[in-house]
Amino acid sequence: MSATLTRMKTIALAGNPNCGKTTIFNALTGSSAKVGNWPGVTVERREGRLKGSSAETAVVDLPGIYSLSAESEDERVARDFIISGSVDLVISIVDAANLERNLFLTSTILESGIPTVVALNMMDAAKKKGIRIDLKALSDELGCPVLPLSAIQPESLKNFRNELDRTLSSGIPAPKTRIKYSPEIESTIGSWSKKLSGPASELGVTDRFIALSLLEEDPFITEHFGPLLGEEEIEKALSSIGDLAGTTVDMLIADNRYSWINSLCNTATSRKEEGTKRASRGGLDAILLHRFLGIPIFLGVMYLVFWFTMAVGGSFIDFFDILFGGIFVDGLGTLMAGLGSPEWLTAIIAGGIGGGIQTVSTFIPIIFTMFLMLALLEDSGYMARAAFVMDKAMRAIGLPGKAFVPMLVGFGCTVPAIMATRTLESKRDRFMAIFMTPFMSCGARLPVYALFTAAFFGNLAGGVVFSIYLAGVLLAVLTGLLLKHTLFKGKHTPFVMELPAYHSPRMGHIMNSAWRRLKIYMFRAGKVIILVVLLLSVLNSWGTDGTFGNEDSEESVLSVIGKSITPVFTPMGIVQENWPATVSLFTGLFAKEAVVGTLNALYSQESFGGEEPAEDEEPWSLAALTVESLASIGENLSGVLDGLLDPLGLGLISSDADSLAEELETDDSVFTGLRDNFSPVSAYAFLLFILIYFPCVAALGAAVQETGKGYGTVLVTYLTLLAWIISTLVFQILEGGSLLWITVALLLLAGIFVSFTLMGRGRERLRYPG
Numbered sequence: 001m002s003a004t005l006t007r008m009k010t011i012a013l014a015g016n017p018n019c020g021k022t023t024i025f026n027a028l029t030g031s032s033a034k035v036g037n038w039p040g041v042t043v044e045r046r047e048g049r050l051k052g053s054s055a056e057t058a059v060v061d062l063p064g065i066y067s068l069s070a071e072s073e074d075e076r077v078a079r080d081f082i083i084s085g086s087v088d089l090v091i092s093i094v095d096a097a098n099l100e101r102n103l104f105l106t107s108t109i110l111e112s113g114i115p116t117v118v119a120l121n122m123m124d125a126a127k128k129k130g131i132r133i134d135l136k137a138l139s140d141e142l143g144c145p146v147l148p149l150s151a152i153q154p155e156s157l158k159n160f161r162n163e164l165d166r167t168l169s170s171g172i173p174a175p176k177t178r179i180k181y182s183p184e185i186e187s188t189i190g191s192w193s194k195k196l197s198g199p200a201s202e203l204g205v206t207d208r209f210i211a212l213s214l215l216e217e218d219p220f221i222t223e224h225f226g227p228l229l230g231e232e233e234i235e236k237a238l239s240s241i242g243d244l245a246g247t248t249v250d251m252l253i254a255d256n257r258y259s260w261i262n263s264l265c266n267t268a269t270s271r272k273e274e275g276t277k278r279a280s281r282g283g284l285d286a287i288l289l290h291r292f293l294g295i296p297i298f299l300g301v302m303y304l305v306f307w308f309t310m311a312v313g314g315s316f317i318d319f320f321d322i323l324f325g326g327i328f329v330d331g332l333g334t335l336m337a338g339l340g341s342p343e344w345l346t347a348i349i350a351g352g353i354g355g356g357i358q359t360v361s362t363f364i365p366i367i368f369t370m371f372l373m374l375a376l377l378e379d380s381g382y383m384a385r386a387a388f389v390m391d392k393a394m395r396a397i398g399l400p401g402k403a404f405v406p407m408l409v410g411f412g413c414t415v416p417a418i419m420a421t422r423t424l425e426s427k428r429d430r431f432m433a434i435f436m437t438p439f440m441s442c443g444a445r446l447p448v449y450a451l452f453t454a455a456f457f458g459n460l461a462g463g464v465v466f467s468i469y470l471a472g473v474l475l476a477v478l479t480g481l482l483l484k485h486t487l488f489k490g491k492h493t494p495f496v497m498e499l500p501a502y503h504s505p506r507m508g509h510i511m512n513s514a515w516r517r518l519k520i521y522m523f524r525a526g527k528v529i530i531l532v533v534l535l536l537s538v539l540n541s542w543g544t545d546g547t548f549g550n551e552d553s554e555e556s557v558l559s560v561i562g563k564s565i566t567p568v569f570t571p572m573g574i575v576q577e578n579w580p581a582t583v584s585l586f587t588g589l590f591a592k593e594a595v596v597g598t599l600n601a602l603y604s605q606e607s608f609g610g611e612e613p614a615e616d617e618e619p620w621s622l623a624a625l626t627v628e629s630l631a632s633i634g635e636n637l638s639g640v641l642d643g644l645l646d647p648l649g650l651g652l653i654s655s656d657a658d659s660l661a662e663e664l665e666t667d668d669s670v671f672t673g674l675r676d677n678f679s680p681v682s683a684y685a686f687l688l689f690i691l692i693y694f695p696c697v698a699a700l701g702a703a704v705q706e707t708g709k710g711y712g713t714v715l716v717t718y719l720t721l722l723a724w725i726i727s728t729l730v731f732q733i734l735e736g737g738s739l740l741w742i743t744v745a746l747l748l749l750a751g752i753f754v755s756f757t758l759m760g761r762g763r764e765r766l767r768y769p770g
Contacts, residue, residue, distance in 0.1 A: 015093035017064035113206035143176035313369025315636035328354035343548035356530030397480030410440030486756035573682025603673025692723035
């Protein structure tokens with residue numbers, strides 16, 4: 001079996017994490033890469049066209065894995081694709097500075113019989129470590145071409161590509177690799193060969209590879225090829241070999257492979273130890289991984305990441321908000337009105353679709369900045385160490401140390417926090433983190449907290465807000481424990497982590513990584529956001545008399561819906577006359593700070609007898625819009641350092657009612673409306689509901705994109721029910737005193753536990769593999 005450039009259709013890139021695979025993929029595909037998910041899973045799939053190729057050749061970047069044993073979802077995805085029969089060539093990327101560990105994956109790929117080229121990356125790092133590699137000897141031992149490169153050096157990448165083209169054009173035969181296993185394993189492989197050779201060749205792999213996979217008890221291979229031999233014969237072989245070896249068969253196979261790799265490396269490499277650099281890295285690790293210093297250093301680094309994301313990235317939010325809102329909402333609305341478009345069409349296109357685009361755009365700067373900072377930490381080698389430092393604490397709730405990062409980012413904004421869960425390798429870990437992240441009180445909730453605490457709690461405002469933040473953290477931890485023992489019950493991801501070498505961040509690689517992840521948000525989560533904003537905008541604009549333009553008024557359909565379901569919130573202290581509070585929960589889906597604007601508008605209407613004073617609107621001007629949006633950048637950046645000691649913006653809480661009203665652009669009447677319709681206890685219960693109920697449409701879109709519609713629905717239902725339960729219990733215990741509603745809330749809480757337990761047992765129905 002051989003492959004030439006003219007007939008080749010698909011090249012798969014395989015390698016361990018941190019081997020430089022993504023950099024090589026970008027070099028081979030340029031800007032043609034497309035990002036998606038593998039079918040049925042949330043493991044990222046990246047595919048592009050081999051640039052400069054005379055034939056249509058796809059390059060697929062497989063997940064970073066350590067073997068093809070398919071114990072994790074990433075390994076299963078990679079293994080299934082490699083043996084799918086659609087791969088013409090595998091480029092196995094190997095870290096030259098860690099040859100023995102990286103060659104384990106390469107050895108299993110070579111045994112599959114698929115044409116393979118080994119890309120020996122990080123040759124510069126190997127040289128610095130005093131490692132010398134005989135490329136010809138290595139190629140002879142592996143039985144396939146070996147091409148050296150240093151992916152961070154453009155010239156080296158160019159030479160690699162030239163060598164790859166020459167290799168492809170001359171044709172690549174199937175590898176001649178043959179690892180010698182123990183006699184009992186070789187005997188079993190030989191006896192199974194006839195029965196497996198036909199089906200194996202149909203997939204383009206060797207019968208030897210299938211036999212070894214059966215002995216390793218690979219679930220997929222056992223399911224599809226096991227019947228050819230029979231369960232009894234396979235069990236007999238496993239038992240016989242295990243008894244003779246005194247260990248499990250898969251461990252024996254791994255031991256034989258490592259013995260072969262060790263022998264190969266002794267033949268093809270030599271090493272001259274350089275103790276100084278090793279001691280330097282060891283000294284840095286002694287500080288960053290220190291038992292007592294590690295966590296404070298990590299929290300300090302994360303604080304700076306958080307501050308930079310929210311302060312620097314957040315400085316550009318107004319630019320996008322003003323510019324995109326002015327063009328797609330105000331400008332488009334003005335144009336459509338000038339063309340005589342009906343109000344309903346303007347409401348749908350400008351208010352709905354345009355408003356959705358505006359909402360998506362406002363998250364671009366903080367998501368990009370957040371991914372930029374995370375990519376910088378990953379590329380420098382620190383992120384792996386941060387995960388190690390936090391692992392023990394996070395394991396208590398069933399998550400790896402890296403899960404702490406999205407939790408922390410969640411205090412700034414839930415959207416980038418959910419997107420940050422993509423740095424977690426396991427689907428189980430990602431889903432658990434996404435379920436917990438909304439409890440971290442984002443910055444958009446703070447204006448709501450500030451408004452209510454100023455109205456009801458006076459000098460105690462700071463302590464009340466702190467208690468809400470603390471309640472969020474506590475509920476996140478309890479949610480993690482609940483999920484760990486119910487919905488996502490099972491083995492957590494084993495803590496096996498490679499500590500990469502420290503090196504200077506590569507800005508090109510970092511920018512590319514941040515841009516790639518940003519595109520996922522814009523073009524995938526953005527679709528969900530626009531649809532939800534469209535629906536809410538139309539309901540908010542559409543009046544009961546059939547007219548449009550009734551935003552935040554008593555006459556809108558949304559207000560009517562709010563009035564009709566207000567009794568549902570009565571147990572948490574919202575009376576029927578306080579229907580504006582219910583409506584504000586709906587508009588809070590646009591963004592949580594919209595709660596303030598809605599309450600201000602509706603309470604003000606009541607104060608002015610149902611009609612707000614009219615405001616003169618300035619004529620639409622693109623030039624004025626551009627100047628205003630650009631000016632906002634300089635104005636916001638000028639205050640960046642002011643937030644270094646207050647990245648959450650908690651200084652807002654200390655304002656008195658008058659200055660707060662000015663800061664939040666509300667009328668004084670909103671405080672009168674709040675005091676007339678809430679008591680201090682019902683106000684606190686309402687704030688807890690704001691904390692817990694499902695996030696804004698942007699966060700909702702990101703969550704659905706990452707988890708799928710099934711788990712997205714479960715998340716929304718869980719957060720909404722829990723918000724009602726907690727708020728009802730707080731109000732009824734402190735003020736209401738209704739035993740009936742306390743009982744109902746506790747029964748609903750028990751219902752959540754039972755439902756999660758049952759779903760956990762049958763999670764295959766929700767496409768979640770254990």
